[in-house]
Amino acid sequence: MARHGGRGWYGRVIAAAVGVTAMAAVTSVWTAQAGPVDGAKPEAGASARPSAAPARVSVDIAHASDHGARGVNITIDDGPDPDWTPQVLEVLRENDVKATFCMVGTQAKAHPDLVKAVVADGHRLCDHTVSHDTTMDKKPDSYQSQQILDAERMITEASGGVRPVYYRAPGGAFTPYSRDLAASRGMRPLGWNVDTKDFEQPGAAAIVSTVQSEVSNGPTILFHDAGGDRSQTVAALREVLPWLRQQGYSFGFPVI
Numbered sequence: 001m002a003r004h005g006g007r008g009w010y011g012r013v014i015a016a017a018v019g020v021t022a023m024a025a026v027t028s029v030w031t032a033q034a035g036p037v038d039g040a041k042p043e044a045g046a047s048a049r050p051s052a053a054p055a056r057v058s059v060d061i062a063h064a065s066d067h068g069a070r071g072v073n074i075t076i077d078d079g080p081d082p083d084w085t086p087q088v089l090e091v092l093r094e095n096d097v098k099a100t101f102c103m104v105g106t107q108a109k110a111h112p113d114l115v116k117a118v119v120a121d122g123h124r125l126c127d128h129t130v131s132h133d134t135t136m137d138k139k140p141d142s143y144q145s146q147q148i149l150d151a152e153r154m155i156t157e158a159s160g161g162v163r164p165v166y167y168r169a170p171g172g173a174f175t176p177y178s179r180d181l182a183a184s185r186g187m188r189p190l191g192w193n194v195d196t197k198d199f200e201q202p203g204a205a206a207i208v209s210t211v212q213s214e215v216s217n218g219p220t221i222l223f224h225d226a227g228g229d230r231s232q233t234v235a236a237l238r239e240v241l242p243w244l245r246q247q248g249y250s251f252g253f254p255v256i
């Protein structure tokens, strides 16, 4: 069918990602517990959490879904936000969808209850830097390192010891250095295929339409739960998540 006619990307992406399976990465994390603690303070009883030295993952920017060619990855950026994150979580829960939340470090530090709520619902965490500088690819390595590692620490502390497993550069401002650093911390660089441009507030119908017309570009779809009034995003998710399922897609996570 034409619906999947544009998915030639999939073969290319999966070829790049095939060396690292999700299970292999998880196994490596769980066997890396003897390493030095990275400053996170896991809660009592959470010693099995992967807060110690994480296993390196691929430096390649992930787009593929662990649900394969029929999978889509819902990604939610720039929060958590006390107004919008709970509403997004509710819609995801209503639709039995697990998503990936790319959090800004200062937001995570300010709202640890929301970070814990995201984790409790079975979603994954992604490091979206401390201050969301979309020009960080023009900045020194030391600045990039501070932005990535401080946010990693803020998110992990806010979650109670659950680490982010992806790194998404603000505005896609990746560098070879930042990808390598993130990968060395067990955070897979994460891209996207469909930009809903929900932050421009084009209306819920336009956000839905963008997903419907561009999902053939690839599986990773970008939404936001902070940075302004996100009521259109919430309304669009409520409409488009059932639509995606009706089209035969299932909801997964980006490959690690």
Ligand SMILES: [Zn+2]
Pocket (backbone or CB within 6 Å): 077, 078, 128, 132, 170, 171
């Ligand atoms: Zn962002």
